[in-house]
Amino acid sequence: MxxxxxxxxxxxxxxxxxxxxxxxxxxxxxxxxxxxxxxxxxxxxxxxxxxxxxxxxxxxxxxDIKRGNFSKEEEETIINLHDMLGNRWSAIAARLPGRTDNEIKNVWHTHLKKKAAAVLKQNQKANNNNNNNNNSDDHKQNSKATTAHDHQSAESAMSPQASSSSDELSSVTTGETNNNINSDQYCMDKHVKSDHEQNVDSFESFPVIDESFWTDTSLSENSSNLTSDFGGGLNEFAIGHHDYGGGMDFWYNILVTSGADSLTLPF
DNA sequence: AATTAAGTCAACCGCGGTTCA
DNA sequence: GTGAACCGCGGTTGACTTAAT
Known part of the structure; x- marks a missing residue:
């Protein structure tokens, strides 16, 4: 055409x-x-x-454009979100009020990429030390690394907070949100997960979820329960809208079910 | 002071997705 | 069902600025 x-x-x-x-x-x-x-x-x-x-x-x-330097919180947010979402700059920008995808893209390429790489190097060093000390931990570390953002290149999968477990996924949000989420809200997520804690191990062997799995906020914005056949061992996923109020509309849970098992991941 | 290298960022380009006739 | 028009996104470029030599 x-x-x-x-x-x-x-x-x-x-x-x-x-x-x-x-x-x-x-x-x-x-x-x-x-x-x-x-x-x-x-x-x-x-x-x-x-x-x-x-x-x-x-x-x-x-x-509504916010000009000027990025705060530390904003930078950390970008690193964490990039770890999860990859180069989906518009999706990242949607979680940083007043910032544009172009600006975030520029800041990533000029500052944060290096910063994240340095963190990765540090982590790898620390991991090597751990491996030397305790080889029995290897399996656990590796299986936990097989998450939705695992497809990212090493360059992008840097953040120690966001990359090691689903617990830490819940900490990925805007600087603004970081200020707003109190420990109770974290507990909400953790509580949901703890209900399924015994199922977590079985989910660690799930296939890597392709990036296309992640939906834009615009898609799920109006649907409190978006469900779909996912295949590949997963029967269904659902994206639930977390209504925290006070500007927390973009906070979601992802419910993944496989047979009788189910797991809710905060997103 | 002049030159070069590196960093920054606004803007462009091309593609894919969506809408509409 | 098809193709044209449009929108939005991510990758890239290039002009400009700053730092280093």
Whole structure:
């Protein structure tokens, strides 16, 4: 199927935006919104393609953009989420209010990748020491490492908090959320899991879950119980909406069932 | 002070998914 | 059912800035 070019190249401007262009774009969106990005530049009198306008608005001009350096909490959140989600920048950005996927992507490639690699190196060193001291732990470590994010390259699977067990998955959230989740909320997750604690071992032998398994928040946003046939030894999974209130709408549990067994993983 | 290398980040490109006629 | 149009995403580029020599 032939695809029309995203915009007519003739006469359209490229490169950095001028303050005047910004002003025009902001004024137009304030007045008319952006129901159709392709038509917008023409209506606004901008010599840009719709794509360029959209990008400029999303990444720079939107009023709810948070500018400035990333906090330590935000950086840790990105590392943890990247460990879980891989390069799904928009999904990561959805959990960091005011930050854009582009900004997060840049910060990852410039700062955090190295940081995470250093942590990995440290962990590997520590693991080696542990292995030398106690070889009987090997099996447990390895089986626990076989989780949903295990498909990540070594480069991305760095975080000690998020990568070692499902307990720690529950700590992966935004800096904002970290501030909001108190120990009781953690207990909620842990309690759910402890009900199934005796089942955990049997789930450790599950096949690696492909990245496509993870659903976007937008998908599960409106469904408190999204269930599906999963196959590959799993009969069903469900994504449950954790309503903590106070901005915690993006917190989910994942229920995985296999035969009579089931396990709820906080997400 | 001049040059080069490394780091940063805004913007572009191309692709896949979705919608609609 | 098909194809065109559109949107959103992730990868990449390249201009600019800063640090090192």
């Amino acid at each position: 032939g695809r029309a070019p995203c915009c007519e190249k003739m006469g359209l401007k490229k490169g950095p935006w001028t303050p005047e262009e910004d002003r025009i774009l902001i004024a137009h969106i304030k007045k008319h919104g952006h129901p159709n990005w392709r038509a917008l530049p023409k209506q606004a009198g901008l010599l840009r393609c719709g794509k360029s306008c959209r990008l400029r608005w999303i990444n720079y001009l939107r009023p």
